[in-house]
Amino acid sequence: VVPIVDFGSQYVQLIARRVREAGVYSMLVGPNITVEQLKALNPRGIILSGGPSSVYEENAPTCDPKLFDLGVPVLGICYGMQVACQLLGAQIKNATAREYGRAQLRIENDADLLHGIPANTSVWMSHGDQVVALPEDFEPLATTPTCPYAAVRHKQHKFYGVQFHPEVTHTPHGHDILGNFLFNICQCKGNWHMADFLEAESNRIRNIVGDKHVICGLSGGVDSSVVAALLHKAIGDQLTCIFVDNGLLRKGERELVEQTFRDHFEIDLRVIDAADDFLNDLEGIEDPQEKRRRIGHRFIEVFKQTAAEIKSEIQNSKSDIQFLAQGTLYPDVIESGQGYSGAAANIKLHHNVGGLPEELGFDLIEPLRALFKDEARKLGEVLGLPDAIVWRHPFPGPGLAVRVLGAITRDKLDLLRDADEILLEEIVANNLYRRTAQVFVVLLPVKSVGVMGDGRTYDSVAAVRAVESQDFMTADWARIPYDVLATISNRIINEVRGINRVVYDISSKPPATIEWE
Numbered sequence: 001v002v003p004i005v006d007f008g009s010q011y012v013q014l015i016a017r018r019v020r021e022a023g024v025y026s027m028l029v030g031p032n033i034t035v036e037q038l039k040a041l042n043p044r045g046i047i048l049s050g051g052p053s054s055v056y057e058e059n060a061p062t063c064d065p066k067l068f069d070l071g072v073p074v075l076g077i078c079y080g081m082q083v084a085c086q087l088l089g090a091q092i093k094n095a096t097a098r099e100y101g102r103a104q105l106r107i108e109n110d111a112d113l114l115h116g117i118p119a120n121t122s123v124w125m126s127h128g129d130q131v132v133a134l135p136e137d138f139e140p141l142a143t144t145p146t147c148p149y150a151a152v153r154h155k156q157h158k159f160y161g162v163q164f165h166p167e168v169t170h171t172p173h174g175h176d177i178l179g180n181f182l183f184n185i186c187q188c189k190g191n192w193h194m195a196d197f198l199e200a201e202s203n204r205i206r207n208i209v210g211d212k213h214v215i216c217g218l219s220g221g222v223d224s225s226v227v228a229a230l231l232h233k234a235i236g237d238q239l240t241c242i243f244v245d246n247g248l249l250r251k252g253e254r255e256l257v258e259q260t261f262r263d264h265f266e267i268d269l270r271v272i273d274a275a276d277d278f279l280n281d282l283e284g285i286e287d288p289q290e291k292r293r294r295i296g297h298r299f300i301e302v303f304k305q306t307a308a309e310i311k312s313e314i315q316n317s318k319s320d321i322q323f324l325a326q327g328t329l330y331p332d333v334i335e336s337g338q339g340y341s342g343a344a345a346n347i348k349l350h351h352n353v354g355g356l357p358e359e360l361g362f363d364l365i366e367p368l369r370a371l372f373k374d375e376a377r378k379l380g381e382v383l384g385l386p387d388a389i390v391w392r393h394p395f396p397g398p399g400l401a402v403r404v405l406g407a408i409t410r411d412k413l414d415l416l417r418d419a420d421e422i423l424l425e426e427i428v429a430n431n432l433y434r435r436t437a438q439v440f441v442v443l444l445p446v447k448s449v450g451v452m453g454d455g456r457t458y459d460s461v462a463a464v465r466a467v468e469s470q471d472f473m474t475a476d477w478a479r480i481p482y483d484v485l486a487t488i489s490n491r492i493i494n495e496v497r498g499i500n501r502v503v504y505d506i507s508s509k510p511p512a513t514i515e516w517e
């Protein structure tokens with residue numbers, strides 16, 4: 001493992017990904033981690049990340065200088081370099097010329113860290129401070145026109161520092177530089193693969209669970225599906241999955257889940273048909289937040305009751321449920337500030353972390369806690385989940401309730417389902433599903449006039465939404481080709497009786513949001 005000490009860099013997750021992509025397992029740790037704790041991880045190397053602080057600020061995050069006595073190679077990036085250099089006797093100052101963006105690196109010593117890199121290459125810089133004076137124990141490796149120590153090495157400790165960011169794609173040889181650190185300097189093997197993770201995680205789960213029982217709420221989304229398949233592999237029939245049909249699902253969604261998990265994986269799957277309860281709760285409700293509140297409340301009711309029923313069944317067969325499995329991903333852990341104490345700057349509560357399990361008296365199992373979304377997908381593939389699940393776009397918990405604007409009726413839901421099915425068919429048929437982050441139809445609470453055959457119509461308006469996004473915090477409307485939009489519009493108007501007009505949403509987020517409610 002190569003732990004990364006997180007000093008709050010916006011790129012810290014990217015560093016972890018780059019290391020993992022190289023086949024080396026990596027995790028983020030907080031700056032307050034002790035040298036003993038680090039040692040216990042048995043690290044091959046340690047990376048110190050960048051960060052927004054200045055080393056000479058009061059309370060600037062730092063690390064224990066004993067870290068350099070571990071005998072483990074350390075790579076400091078940007079602020080991480082400055083912290084380490086300062087601890088090892090160098091002087092850091094606000095640079096006269098700040099460097100943001102591309103800079104030209106000139107390599108003076110290509111012995112190890114910069115081995116095989118062209119003597120002149122561009123790198124991505126983002127710093128106001130820099131090392132201005134180095135003691136004798138250091139050796140400069142590279143410079144840029146305004147940064148005399150753009151890469152350095154310590155002569156006794158296995159410490160390397162780079163002022164630039166090797167983890168971003170704007171540093172074209174960044175991948176090779178990280179590779180030199182991991183493989184030549186740390187002597188990592190680079191044989192960490194998803195199949196290893198699967199094996200290790202299955203063993204870990206078996207040890208934790210013992211002869212107890214686990215329940216898992218299945219939503220049909222990627223994360224909970226991967227968790228269910230993984231748990232099934234680890235503990236077989238000690239797993240029961242719960243899928244709540246809230247009457248707000250898309251067409252065919254429940255069937256896909258049943259086919260995949262009950263028929264194919266032979267998992268004990270309980271499908272709870274609670275549509276009546278949810279739709280009754282929602283009758284006449286127009287306010288989106290109130291819709292969400294009622295749906296959330298009902299979901300917890302249904303889930304609790306089902307869990308209690310399963311618990312009493314299981315107890316009769318002499319085992320006990322002790323665990324609830326959830327598909328929490330690594331970014332959720334970091335965002336909620338639970339990964340470690342400290343560093344993470346913007347702390348927000350994620351709906352997956354905390355809450356329900358304590359109330360139910362279960363312990364939590366979160367097998368995906370260490371993974372990024374694309375790694376969870378890869379794991380899903382290794383587990384044999386179908387593409388339709390592995391590559392699924394996200395679908396909001398409140399489902400179609402927030403896509404029928406205003407008050408919800410069964411008729412409107414049916415109309416929306418039919419239109420949404422056509423949209424998805426066309427997006428998939430035109431190879432656009434993997435190129436978009438989310439596509440869906442919204443049923444608007446207005447009617448408009450149309451003409452069909454010789455008659456006047458007065459029917460509903462459907463809005464088509466398709467967005468591209470990396471993290472769903474920002475998004476841009478997808479440039480779907482006009483002829484595909486034409487087919488989508490034609491098919492919806494011709495095939496869905498009750499919709500006579502289709503509009504395309506061309507708003508980005510921000511200032512709009514992805515969903516309309």
Ligand code: XMP
Nearest residue numbers: 292394395396397398472509513514515516
């Ligand atoms: P917005 O509309 O806020 O959506 O731009 C960002 C992402 O979150 C999803 N979303 C939700 N997911 N419960 C969820 O589980 C919700 O209440 C909810 N609202 C929005 C949305 O589909 C998009 O992926």
